[in-house]
Amino acid sequence: MTITGTDFTESTFLRQQPVKMLIGGQWVEAASGKTFETMNPSTGQVLAKVAEGDSEDIDRAVAAARKAFESGVWPKLTPSQRGRLLWKLADLIEQHAEELAQLETLNNGKPIKYSRGGDVPLTADHFRYFAGWATKLEGDTIPVSIPNMFTYTLREPVGVVGQIIPWNFPLQMAAWKLAPALACGNTVILKPAEQTPLSALRLGELIGEAGFPDGVVNIVPGFGETAGAALAAHPDVDKIAFTGSTEVGKLILQASVGNLKKVTLELGGKSPNIIFPDADLKFAIRGAINAIFFNQGQVCTAGSRLFVHKSVYDQVLSGLTDYASKMKLGMGIDPATDLGPLVSQEQLERVTGYIETGKREGATTTIGGSRPDSEQLPGYFVQPTVFDNVKDEMTIAREEIFGPVVVALPFEEVEEVAARANKSIYGLSAGVWTNDVKKVHKMAAALKAGVVWVNTYNQFDAAAPFGGYKQSGYGREMGHAVLDAYTQIKTVWVNLR
Numbered sequence: 001m002t003i004t005g006t007d008f009t010e011s012t013f014l015r016q017q018p019v020k021m022l023i024g025g026q027w028v029e030a031a032s033g034k035t036f037e038t039m040n041p042s043t044g045q046v047l048a049k050v051a052e053g054d055s056e057d058i059d060r061a062v063a064a065a066r067k068a069f070e071s072g073v074w075p076k077l078t079p080s081q082r083g084r085l086l087w088k089l090a091d092l093i094e095q096h097a098e099e100l101a102q103l104e105t106l107n108n109g110k111p112i113k114y115s116r117g118g119d120v121p122l123t124a125d126h127f128r129y130f131a132g133w134a135t136k137l138e139g140d141t142i143p144v145s146i147p148n149m150f151t152y153t154l155r156e157p158v159g160v161v162g163q164i165i166p167w168n169f170p171l172q173m174a175a176w177k178l179a180p181a182l183a184c185g186n187t188v189i190l191k192p193a194e195q196t197p198l199s200a201l202r203l204g205e206l207i208g209e210a211g212f213p214d215g216v217v218n219i220v221p222g223f224g225e226t227a228g229a230a231l232a233a234h235p236d237v238d239k240i241a242f243t244g245s246t247e248v249g250k251l252i253l254q255a256s257v258g259n260l261k262k263v264t265l266e267l268g269g270k271s272p273n274i275i276f277p278d279a280d281l282k283f284a285i286r287g288a289i290n291a292i293f294f295n296q297g298q299v300c301t302a303g304s305r306l307f308v309h310k311s312v313y314d315q316v317l318s319g320l321t322d323y324a325s326k327m328k329l330g331m332g333i334d335p336a337t338d339l340g341p342l343v344s345q346e347q348l349e350r351v352t353g354y355i356e357t358g359k360r361e362g363a364t365t366t367i368g369g370s371r372p373d374s375e376q377l378p379g380y381f382v383q384p385t386v387f388d389n390v391k392d393e394m395t396i397a398r399e400e401i402f403g404p405v406v407v408a409l410p411f412e413e414v415e416e417v418a419a420r421a422n423k424s425i426y427g428l429s430a431g432v433w434t435n436d437v438k439k440v441h442k443m444a445a446a447l448k449a450g451v452v453w454v455n456t457y458n459q460f461d462a463a464a465p466f467g468g469y470k471q472s473g474y475g476r477e478m479g480h481a482v483l484d485a486y487t488q489i490k491t492v493w494v495n496l497r
């Protein structure tokens with residue numbers, strides 16, 4: 001197998017073709033024998049063939065996860081032993097950091113400097129943070145007012161958990177899902193996105209190497225309509241954790257009704273990023289660039305609606321345009337690349353479709369607005385694009401584009417911008433740039449979003465809760481907030497009379 005677009009030498013992982021799935025501690029082919037191709041978005045060429053899981057494989061994986069949850073080694077491990085396994089996995093991720101970074105970049109297209117500097121270390125950090133929680137899942141003693149009763153609570157795992165993740169941060173999304181679920185004592189079936197299954201599968205090998213018992217983590221690559229839907233509807237799955245589009249989130253919720261499984265959803269966004277005139281503008285412009293162009297704009301929190309105070313609008317727009325013009329588009333694997341390709345042909349068509357809609361509806365671009373020269377960059381590339389002359393009602397100002405496309409919108413008053421920022425079906429995140437402490441707190445309170453960043457953007461930490469308001473979903477990931485999603489509370493009454 002030739003691996004295109006790289007001198008990929010660190011991993012022997014891709015040499016076993018097709019890449020198999022992990023069920024009950026075994027690496028197996030799909031029950032149907034089918035495989036699918038996964039691409040290198042930088043070149044548009046096939047990177048590997050992967051076993052294509054469907055409902056039969058999901059059945060096998062759920063049975064393995066159920067067995068591991070109910071009996072055997074996993075429920076007998078002490079919290080301290082569970083914590084050690086998670087810590088060991090973090091160590092292994094660090095030991096294989098370069099290989100994982102390359103795999104992530106090859107399969108997703110993201111610039112290697114971010115895979116190396118962000119995705120991989122944050123993945124290790126996530127497992128380490130939750131390793132600590134395994135020994136701290138405490139119940140309470142309850143001072144009830146009924147005489148002679150000793151009443152306490154236990155925090156118990158939910159059971160068998162299905163986790164469906166997207167392609168924008170394949171490794172980190174796997175960590176966000178797996179680490180808290182395992183710390184809390186659940187067993188898991190993880191379905192990676194069809195576009196980017198490779199790093200999660202390599203992580204599966206490291207999970208085995210760390211010593212997790214068979215069946216505790218099962219990884220079934222495949223398509224959403226088949227493997228994903230079967231997992232969401234499975235009668236023996238107790239909970240689904242999903243990250244992806246709002247549209248599919250609604251399908252997941254419908255599918256969960258059969259056995260009333262618990263569901264947490266981390267969905268789309270159209271996040272406002274608001275620059276006040278008293279902000280440090282140079283800093284704010286750089287922040288706005290990071291907010292929209294990081295990961296090619298394929299971030300659920302992308303600061304895609306840039307509200308700029310009228311008095312500094314022209315200055316900010318020209319700064320933004322200037323910065324964007326200096327960004328280097330290139331192959332993900334090139335260390336000099338700032339902006340890689342989008343993940344797939346489908347996303348390319350989706351994003352360029354939105355750009356055309358924006359132009360048709362009367363917006364104009366100050367930069368970008370098309371694909372770069374396809375001879376030099378044959379993959380799924382789009383230029384960083386800044387839209388001016390935008391109205392709040394336009395499609396590009398309302399819908400999630402999920403690409404390197406920002407709309408700039410002037411405003412005049414604090415109350416006005418808060419109301420306009422909140423006028424969205426989404427409520428995932430928001431940014432505020434100001435040096436006025438009163439504005440900071442007014443805006444933090446006024447914005448209907450699960451996270452508000454002030455004079456910064458796209459900050460994530462395993463200890464800080466993350467999740468959406470409105471149609472950006474519900475439930476929280478990270479921090480102690482996520483523990484509610486992966487445990488249930490049992491109340492025990494003991495009559496002492």
Ligand code: NDP
Nearest residue numbers: 165166193194222223224228229244245248267268300402
């Ligand atoms: P999806 O929501 O379709 O994909 C997310 C995950 O859900 C993937 O693993 C996918 O599988 C799976 N899936 C798809 N359909 C079903 C189903 N019926 N039942 C169960 N699982 C399913 O996102 P897309 O990849 O289609 O991207 C479309 C848009 O979604 C983007 O443009 C963006 O707006 C938004 N999005 C938001 C993300 C976020 O972080 N909140 C992440 C990704 C996308 P498979 O990929 O194999 O089909």
